[in-house]
Amino acid sequence: MKQRIGVYICHCGGNISDYVDVEELGKMFHQEENVVVSKDVMFACADSNQKDMVADIQANNLDAIVVCSCSPKLHLHTFKNVAARAGLNPSNYVQVNIREQCSWPHSDRPREATVKAAGLIRAGINRVSYSESLENIELSVKKSALVIGAGVSGMKAAIDLARSGNEVFLIEKDFFVGGRIAQKETLFPTNQNGKEVVAALYNEMKKFPNITIFTGATVEKVSGSLGNFTVDIKVKPRYINPNADKKAVKRAMDECPVNVHDDFNLGLVERKAIYKNYPEALPDVPVVVAEALKDATDFTGKFASTLNLNEEAQTLSLIAGSVLVTTGYDHYQPKEGEYGYKTISNVVTLPELNRLMEMNPDKLVYNGKQIKSLAFIYCVGSRQTKGDNKYCSRQCCTSTIHTSLQLKEKYKDIQTYHLYRDIRTYGKQELMYAESSKQGDLYFKYEEKEMPVVSVDGKSTIVKVKDYLTAKKEMEIEADLVVLVTSMVAREDATTISELFKIPIGRDKFFNEIHPKLKPVETVIKGVYIGGTCQGPKNVSESVQSSLAGASKITALLKSGTVSVDPIIARVDADKCTWCGKCSDVCDYTAIKKVLFGEKHVAGVNKAVCTGCGICAPVCPENAIEIAQYTDNEIESMIDGFVMDFDIKEKGAGKTVEVEEEGKVGMKEYPQVWREILAGMTDEKNTIPEIATNSKLASELVTFHLMTMNRYGVVVPAGMDAKETYYYYKVK
Amino acid sequence: MSRVNPKFATELSKYGSSDFNACFNCGNCTATCSLSTADSSFPREMIRYTTLGLEDDIKASLKPWECYYCGECSSECPRQAEPGELMMSLRRWLTAKYDWTGLSGLMYKSLPLSIAAFVLTFVGVLAFAFNADFDLEHMMHVGHLFEAIAIASIMVVIFVPNIIRMWYFTIVKPGTKVPFKKYVSSMGEFFVTMFVQKRALDCDDNRFRWFEHFILVIGYLSLLFTTVFMDWFSTQYLAVNIFGYVMSAIVFIVTVDFVNSRMKKKKALNKHSQPSDWFFVIWLFLMGLTAFMTRLFIDLNILETNKWLYILHFTVLVQWALIIVPFGKWTHFLYRSFAMYFAKLKEK
Amino acid sequence: MSTTINQSPATKSPKILVFSTDKISDPGIDQAGLRKIHYAPSVYVISLPCSSGIKPKWILHALEHGFDGVFIAADGHECSYSSRCAEHTNTIVEASQELMKEKNINPRRVRMAALCSVCAEPFASHMENYGKILASLED
Structure with a gap:
């Protein structure tokens, strides 16, 4: 006490x-x-x-x-x-x-x-x-960072982390780096090719000996905590003999007789069972789908020295002081029949259209038919007041309008129709919207409760919409291609990452930061940061901004080699504890483990992992747990x-x-600064600069306090100086 | 159910419409328009119809005629979509649609064709003059006769069918039921619009424009009356003679100001002059001027030695009567008056 | 000349103890103050890291020592600690009500609602409504 x-x-x-x-x-x-x-x-x-x-x-x-x-x-x-x-x-x-x-x-x-x-x-x-x-809990930290996901956000963060002198492990689930931007032919607003950006970042990373990139790698197990995470990763085999001649590999790719589903092109075409996502994909080593080549024994026999079909996955253990998660997003996949998707032949999604555009350099052709008119239906899989995705996906309006402009530039004589709920081309992107409508793109506003309907009428595809701007006149739009502007959704495998690292997931299924404004890239797991679209829909610039913020946070964290953590955490009274395990069950962070205390088992708290949330305290039947600074007392x-x-x-x-009758403020004594100001008021007429000089205080401070002192009747203004620049003040 | 037709924009651009695609439907134009009302709001709605290419809806609409083009909507438009000019273009397009001969549309869309028509009529007049051996008296007699015949035949052959078409598009086809009594009781609206253009007074624009237009209409109609029915060029009555001078002077003086504003392009409504606009004001000016000069030369007794003047006047007259009146901008005088009449019929 | 004012009308309106959370609902309550949105001065607030950390015995302590009601301004789905926060907090409310039953305290004297970090008006109206409910209770 x-x-x-x-x-x-x-x-x-x-x-x-x-x-x-x-x-x-x-x-x-x-x-x-x-x-x-x-x-x-x-x-x-x-x-x-x-x-x-x-x-x-x-x-x-x-x-x-x-x-x-x-x-x-x-x-x-x-x-x-x-x-x-x-x-x-x-x-x-x-x-x-x-x-x-x-x-x-x-x-x-x-x-x-x-x-x-x-x-x-x-x-x-x-x-x-x-x-x-x-006392703050001091932890020593390893000067190494693990970045999960080699999209544009992850690569930029890896470069920044490496430049600041950290050991960086960058792991990517796919066999090639680049993520989603590699699938975009042109990126707003620079109109750069996504693949070129990827190549530039990859080459930049190669300049840093302290960056190690693992492709085809997934996180398997996580242990440890801030400063000392041990992350086990599994690196899947490429089945290519590392010593094989490059020309032979190239030949094997060309001659491969088996085709498989092309994930990179969203299944619009097939690819060889020995593939690269695209010819310039990096790292410059193809991947073999060994399963698919099982029966092609002639082929595998011919290239026996090039292929290594018996290669096995490797498991590696990485030690990292901090983790940055930049795992990105998935495209919303429309349900079968949603606006005719998969049931009407010429309905595609925006990401699919972007792939089509890259595959069709001169004429836009789909299903053997040249496309002259396209109807975009916005907000597919977002802003669903009754569905799963209540959020606005933020970047799709811009992405669609940018695509529309690109279509007109690339292929002549294209008419586009835009069926939107609200156009959200915030910031500079608004200029694109203006440009698009000037070019004659037609915009139709619809309401969620009156969604457009896609149907087939003989040979043509018709989109019916109640046009908001003509008092809901029912309109028919004939379009060669209907494009569903799909939202960004949390990756399906986000739950795996969330379970491994204990990162909380929000209602929208994206990873949750601690505070959207004040701690935008921090998670409640000390030492684990999030960046890019794994946190929620973002465009490329916003993704990079957030991942770089995460990288800066990590650099600052790892700089000194030690980190001090708030001591407000759970404490177990070992005498009272009988180890029932209830506290350990409710802890989302596995901070509580069974430990031996003398003769008996009790709950032990991992100080580096505990967040001090207090969830464990009320569940203890013995009332043996307290949170520091929030004790029962x-x-x-x-x-x-x-x-x-x-x-x-x-x-x-x-x-x-009595004090107030004398016109004095009723406090026991004036603050020191008031005393100094009063001492600086030497005669009947003092201007603020004079008082500031006399009392050796900054004039802003004097101004500020004089106003309050005036209010409390300590000083009063006494007219203005000759130039009418300053008030005179005198002691009351 | 209406089918969206983006090609209509291309068609309309031949009638002078400009950047209306830039419109994002904010409705500032409608809000700022002093003629637009809750029951009949424009121009935003017409822009939307145009963007979507709803030809039938536009044809059934009288709204383009309800606009007197003060230009305020165009100045207020945040996207420079020129709504005022769009309404103007729609009036041209409608004129072409009402015209059963299709010649209006051809002339609006093709300047060479219009010029060819002007040249052809000029050649025709010259041929006639040769044929008449440049006998001034004979020429003036035929000229006088021509005026009366042209007015009557254009009225019967062109205007009556066109007005019926307009009535069909705007009243019959949209299914408006109008009792016969209403046709009679609403007639007042027609004459008020034709002679006074009362509605234009409500335009935010200054009153001077309305006044100019008003005295031009009065001057033009009076001049027509003086020349056709009172035979101004041969009259012996001093009062008629002076009246003719005054009226022809009004016509060419007022049109000088009109031409001048179109050249200066200070106001929104003068910014986008189409050939049809130029032909209209310039020929009106020439009409007034040559008529004035012809009578002056008669009074000074020097027309016999300056027959070219009368041939010029006759050429202008023929071109005016055969090209501009039936197929050019003159028709707005008629259609606007009928539009107001029809609008009155449609009122509940 | 000293006047004792602890018998002023303030003590007549029900005393409510609010448990708020540092990152979400407490800033919401601050916001109500910042915007000078008035609620009863008999409302007292204790801020914790997470509403899942409130011990039922604290609630009982408050009700036995002069508070008329306890209001938990929970994070709901916004909680950055646990996605099951609402569930946990609800369990705490139920556990408290069990304890209260034993002491013959009306279970309505504890209440829970989600409050966001800018929920200034909702907080004030929660206090007004809950105050009315508490005033009507006779246990």
Whole structure:
């Protein structure tokens, strides 16, 4: 129990003191037994007050402090640092929020606000009296990072991580790097070929000896934690003899008699059973689909020295200090019959159209028919108020319009129809939308409850839509090709990654960051970051931005070789614990394991893994688990503090009146900075620059405080100077 | 169910429409238009119909005629889609659709064809003059006769069928049932529009444009009346003579201002002049001027020695009566008046 | 001249203890203050990392020591710790109600709702509604 507590109650320049009688409260808590210092201060966060606090802590030998001011979200760390500077353990500090949760919401009832503030402060004092000194947990970290997924986000992050001197392991599930952008012929807004971007990034990576790339590799097992993850990966065989002659390999590819499904081209064509995704695909070694060549013994016999069909998968163990997950997304796959997909022959998805365009350099042909008109149906698989994907996929409007412009540029005489719900070409992308409609692309707005219908009428495909802009006139559009603008969805294998690394998954099935604004690439798993589209729909620039943010975070984390982790984690009282395993069951992070304690088994907490969420605490039948800073004593004493009765004098009663009658502010003493300003006011007429020079304070600070001092009747303005630039101030 | 027809845009561009595809249907044009009402709102709706190529809906619509082209919509358009000009183009296209001969459409779409027609009529007049041995009296007699005959025959052969077609497209085909009594009671609207253009007064544009147009219509109709029925060129009455001078002067003075604004392109409505617009204002100007000069030469007794002037006047007259009146912009005078009349019929 | 005001009307409106979460619902409650959206001053807030960490005994402690009701401002599906957060929190509410039954406390004196990080108005209206419910309870 703390015996020498310091309490500071902030006026916040009136934000609090206009409604809460902070002076009275300051006096009231001064009388408490274990409170040594109790003050009301004008601005608790001001430098001068921080200095005063440090001096108080040291002079009075305080063992805990309570600052009653604004929300801890603003100044928790400010005052923790004050405590640290004064030699006090920062855990012995409690911030009480009497602004956002007291003076402001109850500005309509100042007296009751004062009562509530008293309760809040009493709770804070109670809580801090149970506080313990906690030390941050220091962990040593390996200067190596694992990047999962070699798409554009992963490759850019790998390069940045390597440049900062980290060992980088980049693993890719496919046999070739590049991910989704390799499937796009042109990328907005630079109109670069996706494959060229991939090649440039790959060649850049090759310049760094500290990047190791594994293709055809998957994560199998993860153990360890921040600073020291052990990740087992499985590298699938390519079945190509590493010593084989390049020309022979090329010949084997050309002569291969068996065809297989072409994943890269989304099944629009077939490919040889010895393949590369595309001729320039990297790494420049083809892959053999060994299963498919089982019966082609003549062929395999001929190339026996080139192929190595007995090659086996390898398992490797990688040690990484931190992990960046950039596993990307899947294209939404329309259900059979959704807008005629798979049931009407000329209905394709946008990614399929993008592949078709690359495969058809001169004339756009599908199913042997030249395509002259295309109808795009937007929001397929996104913004479904009743379906799974409630989110907007964000990049598809731009992607479609860009494709439409490309179509017109590449093939002459193309008419496109766009059936949309809302066009969301935010930012610079809006210019493309303008360009598209100027070129005569026709846009039709439809409502979700009146979806377009695709049907066949003789030889032609008809899309029927109720056009919003002609008061829902029913329109028929004849199109040679109907293109479904499909959304980005979380990868099917995201759940595997989520289970391995314990990354939380959101309602939309994408990985969840801690906070969308303030911790956008961090996950609750310490040392595991997310970047790119595995987190949610993004365009290429946004994906790269987020993965680079993750890379910077990792670099900063790994830089010093050690990392200190917040000590607010679960603790098990080994005497009470009987090991039932319930805590271990509910923990999403496998932070709790059965350990031997003397003669018996108890729950042991892995300090590096525990997030301090507290889920384990309520499930313990023995009440053996507590979270540091949220112990039963602390919480229950806070509750006791809230309900305690107070004897509070009404404002204007008693001693304060006398002080106010003299026109002085009713605080015990002025803040240091006010004293300095008053000392700098040498005569009857002082301008702000003069006061600033005299008191050696920044003029902005003087301006700011003079305004408050004026409000409290400490100083008053006394006309303006001759040039009417500055007000004169004088002491009242 | 209507079929989308993007080719209509290409067709309409031959009638002078510009960048209406840039429209993103914000509706600023309709909001800013002082003539658009809740019951009859335009021009956004017409732009949408045009974009989608809904020819039948456009043909059934009287809205293009309800617009008097103040140009405010075009100045306010955030995408520079020129809605005002689109309405103008639709009027040209409709004129072509109403015309059973199809000649209007051909002339709107082809400048060479229009020029050929002008040259042909000029040659015809010259041939006639040769044939008449340049006998001024004979020529003037025929000229006077021509005017009366041309008016009557164009009315019967071209305008009556065309108006019936317009009535069919806008009233009968969309299935509007109008009791006969209403046809009679709504007649007032027709005459008010024809002579006063009252509706144009509601345009946000300044009143001067309406006034100019008003006195031009009055001047033109009076001049027609003076020359055809009061035989201005041969009259002995001083009052008729002076009246003719004044009216012809009004016609060519006002048209000078019209030509001038089209050249300066200061206002939205003057920015996109089509050949048909130029022909209309210039020939109107020439009509007024040559008529004025002819009578002046008669009064000064020098026409006998300047027969070329009368031949010029006669040429302008023939071209006006045979090309511009039946197939050119003159028709808007008629169609607009009928459009207002039909709109009145459609009112519930 | 000293006036004791602990018998002011504030104490008449039901005392509600709110458990909020550091990252999501507490910022939502702060937001209500920031925007000067008023709710009863008899509402007190304790912020925790996650609503799944509330011990039923704390709830009981509050109800036995002067609070009229406990309101859990949970993260629901937004929770960054666990996708099963709502489920866990619900279990806690049920466990508390079991304990309360033993002490003859009306189970409606504990309540749970999801609150987002900008849910200022919803918080105020939750407090108003819950206050009314609590005021009507006679146990």
